[in-house]
């Protein structure tokens with residue numbers, strides 16, 4: 001029969017060519033269109049990085065202004081889409097709501113489901129990037145029983161998201177610039193990460209010609225898992241469970257114990273075998289936000305810092321090259337900002353939408369694109385004849 005390369009987890013299989021993101025896991029380097037993530041995090045901002053990922057070059061001032069105008073003017077959701085939110089149980093996880101509502105966009109924005117039209121592909125990408133914060137914020141508002149807050153075109157992308165999450169009709173809400181900067185940085189640091197599980201899911205879904213909303217909904221579903229985007233929620237829950245620094249050795253011992261399925265959440269990465277460059281920036285942001293909010297003595301941060309120190313000094317983590325990843329610090333920032341843990345993964349999803357969309361567009365424009373169809377090594381029963389039920 002046919003001979004296949006057996007590569008479970010695709011640890012050594014390249015499934016596409018891409019010009020978007022480059023990662024050198026040994027060096028701990030992450031480049032978007034050639035630009036290093038630390039420079040982008042320090043000097044750029046999310047919508048500019050979105051433009052870079054989508055179009056390949058940094059925008060001119062005029063291109064940026066036009067792009068920001070376009071995105072800001074696609075932030076409204078069709079009013080009827082509120083029925084989808086209202087149909088969920090009020091304690092539904094916001095990721096469940098996002099998977100459903102984003103998939104349902106195909107039923108509202110029919111025009112953008114025509115993937116053969118480059119203009120419609122463009123509009124679909126703008127709609128997804130623009131509406132995702134509204135969808136995430138509304139999933140949150142619904143879960144806490146507050147009225148939906150409509151997007152505002154005069155705010156930046158990050159300010160608008162914070163506004164839709166935290167404003168209430170009865171009171172004035174002003175976004176602190178340090179918080180909106182930290183929010184923007186979280187979006188920027190999660191914008192793309194080459195062929196991770198959710199991005200590969202989007203590409204595989206799209207390889208069949210599925211519409212963009214279905215493909216991105218598939219990406220959101222994949223991201224939800226605790227080994228991927230769900231790690232930020234799992235990490236904060238772990239830090240809360242540990243509670244105080246004196247209990248850390250017990251948890252480190254558990255993480256090292258092969259009989260115990262427990263892993264240190266927020267540690268380790270398939271590609272980075274060195275410090276995750278995003279974690280370095282995220283750590284600085286965490287310090288800034290906690291200083292602003294006056295919670296320097298936050299027991300969760302104290303536990304996180306001590307855990308990081310003890311794990312990095314431990315030969316087990318050292319030898320296996322397990323370093324803190326981006327999710328380790330993002331959770332602390334989001335917690336300090338007032339987000340419940342259930343919103344951590346939705347925030348990752350909205351940030352990653354531009355990466356998914358950029359890769360989706362790149363794939364559709366690739367003339368060598370084929371339907372994704374992995375093979376298998378069959379290990380089941382060999383040929384055998386059917387046995388009548390009374391003879392079994």
Ligand code: CMC
Pocket residue numbers: 196226227228229230231255256262263264265266267268269270271320322325326327
């Ligand atoms: N705690 C304890 N041991 C670990 C951990 C951890 N967090 N991560 C990996 N190991 C061990 C693992 O037991 C294995 O040991 P051995 O070789 O003795 O069997 C070795 O390190 C290699 O692990 P692996 O599972 O084969 O590596 P992988 O590349 O398949 O997994 C990972 C990568 C991220 C799924 C894994 O490190 C993990 O589960 N980490 C915790 C969850 C997490 O933080 N995920 C977020 C990833 S970054 C953001 C994102 O992708 O969304």
